[in-house]
Amino acid sequence: MVQNPNLDRIRNATLRERIVTADEAALLIRDGMTVGMSGFTRAGEAKAVPMALAARAKTEPLKITLMTGASLGNDLDKTLTEAHVLARRIPFQSDPALRRAINHGEVMFIDQHLSETVEMLRTRQLPAVDVAVIEAVAITESGGIVPTTSVGNSASFAILAEKVIVEINLNQPAALEGLHDIYIPTYRPNRLPIPVVTPESRVGLPFIPVPPEKIAAIVVTEKLDSSATILEPDHHTRAIARHLGDFLLHEVKMGRLDHSLQPLQAGIGTIANAVLHGFLDTPFHNLKMYSEVLQDSTFDLFDSGKLIFASGSSITLSAGKYQEILPRLAEYKPRLILRPQEISNHPEVVRRLGLICINTALEFDIYGNVNSTHVMGSHMMNGIGGSGDFARNAYLSVFVTKSEAKGGLISSVVPMVSHVDHTEHDVDILVTEVGLADLRGLAPRERAKTIIANCVHPEWRPALQDYFERACARGGHTPHVLEEALSWHARLRETGRMG
């Protein structure tokens, strides 16, 4: 395989001489380095070099700072964690083994808004990237790197790194070429507006421009992306989708939206995916997406004719969908763009386009503050991801969750969230299977009434109502009984149930 790369895949003849094994390429990465790898929501990650690093760490000291786009597939974060390669990890992860190491304080995890990592790298406010490792479908004649199923932070990693390792993945379809739109904001203080004015705007190059001499090694691979584990919609997620659909229809009726709505963003995961699926059963049409991850639902909406365009930073599909869509990618290509996550999530563009943003909450409180990341205020789940980039600048910021977790031991609505990722200012609409709370233009005491009435599971409603009333008796704009505010979480820790 290493001796027979497809000539179409490496079109710069000089670069073909730099093909090496993964082990050889990995030698460019030394103990203490900062490494920027491709990969966003389990799509398009470098697959061979990180495995070689993990193997090497068995025989020599090797600790690195690993930056990626977002989460990695193929158990890479697990393997790297178990090999003790990770000293620092930036800006997102979703792996149970890595999560455990983070929560034990063994790996320093820097959880960032996904649009911000490369901005901080560019201004040298994060350690410089020594080596970038980027999965590609091809390298152009001029040395341009054509990413695979995600762009993530790959472009800036490659441009800013000292050296670049390219993993040419022969099993990523060649049809991916032409899908990407690589635009990098100009340096401040002379930065110009980002020219994206619709989800369809193409403003950059179809490859990552890198001087060929910076490409220090090329590794040829064949491993596929991991598939997403998306659960089927259940009656709760269907109810959430229905509440949101009804609300949006009401907005159309009020003349605030038309049937093509505003461009949609939806976070990764089962609930957001189910909500998007819910659009199949609505009268909305000519929809567009401007999101970070394009999931199964994106393609189902294309196939139904509801969706006319989708822009994202990655394509992450379930096993079945992956087999179905990837070979037919050329059909979808005119309606798809993959962008750097800095652009897919950029506050400037999100605000300009006026997105309807649907993200998942771990818990929210009676005033509408949202915890997206920390179990019991202390333990990291995955990271804030793009939820802050989108929620802050949305036309309509929607958070969804089931009203209870762990079979009823936990209420997802609490007196005070144990960790705040999104403040009440950035949360317009909350939806659980119980109902929807429209918080726009409401003061905190009004928000509490609406949330308790509409989103809370009946089991927990009296206790929350009681807390709220006793808090109001004490007074305040956002009334709390401080010594009780986190008692639901403390009780859960002690007794295994919130109340």
Added chain:
Amino acid sequence: MVQNPNLDRIRNATLRERIVTADEAALLIRDGMTVGMSGFTRAGEAKAVPMALAARAKTEPLKITLMTGASLGNDLDKTLTEAHVLARRIPFQSDPALRRAINHGEVMFIDQHLSETVEMLRTRQLPAVDVAVIEAVAITESGGIVPTTSVGNSASFAILAEKVIVEINLNQPAALEGLHDIYIPTYRPNRLPIPVVTPESRVGLPFIPVPPEKIAAIVVTEKLDSSATILEPDHHTRAIARHLGDFLLHEVKMGRLDHSLQPLQAGIGTIANAVLHGFLDTPFHNLKMYSEVLQDSTFDLFDSGKLIFASGSSITLSAGKYQEILPRLAEYKPRLILRPQEISNHPEVVRRLGLICINTALEFDIYGNVNSTHVMGSHMMNGIGGSGDFARNAYLSVFVTKSEAKGGLISSVVPMVSHVDHTEHDVDILVTEVGLADLRGLAPRERAKTIIANCVHPEWRPALQDYFERACARGGHTPHVLEEALSWHARLRETGRMG
């Protein structure tokens, strides 16, 4: 006075016929209406009509929703509160009487990011403005309204309102004309980039364009803006300024900044003003500001030759400075722009220009979450204002506060903030008189160590260190002892001291 308006001030002859008394104009405002008034950080607020409303409320039922730019001067919020005119108040205030009413649940206060109010109005996600009341220095031939010492939300209020009342203030200097740059973003989905690319960019009109027929009444006034109550720098605020100056010099030495830094933003108030004053004693030069409020320090920096341009949404000065600067405004005019707060605070522009943002914290916690608004988690002080607009998108987000409050009864650094306005993701640098914590690229456990070592008053350091160690023993990415996390606040409430 009403009979002799200066003809230069109302240059549209037809409109001169609409001059009425404040009482007459106020009759356009009826019970239940939504009113948008000029005024931002006690500058340029409508002065006569609100007083007439308060007087009328003594004899008839009169409750309104009042939207402004930000806080009002001339005790207007106090007078309106005491007259029970305010049902709802949006998006900022800083008046003790109104604050009391808000905390008693008598006035519904909708605390918003200052860039967002008119965005929500434009999309009809807030109740429509029935009447706008705008202070002006002049009305042009075409009916254009020339604002006074602030722009705030005046432009969008006037453009979106059913009817407009203009207060021509003869004591606001005519030289203000030409200072303003009124740019309103185009409607989505066809919005174009906001063309501001430097603090100096002029991209709009020098007046608010309104069809003359919409100007329903004109009132002539003479009352001055209230002066700001800025305390003199003390040894604590000087120490804060020195720590920040030293840090920025270090950034220059590291090659991340040059001596003209990046454009500066500073929040309103004594500490931020003192920090800006501190720049007088630094080697920085050719500085620019892109801020919301221009205070005394802006003009001192101009006079010292350090500052070459300042863009804001208002000019708010102390009594002495006001007397000195307003008559000499023409001298400063080529170096000044006043913009709508939507533009001065716009995420798109803030991120593009790469601002160094200096805002004041009420308290922050060992992980760097900031509370800007709520005393003891429940009681509103003023509102989030522009701090979120700036901190989220800053090149460098700095929060400053003294390490203790109430003569040492309160530590400004706590285990967990009792209310979150800015999450750890949006806070790069924390400064107290004790020292500075540089949090960039650090994980929460590392942030805690740096904050405890550098920012905490020695009196409280052992207790915070003890909390942190016990929290770490329990584990987690952001370790907490949940049942103790807010105990410092609870103790303060019970005993009058945090520990």
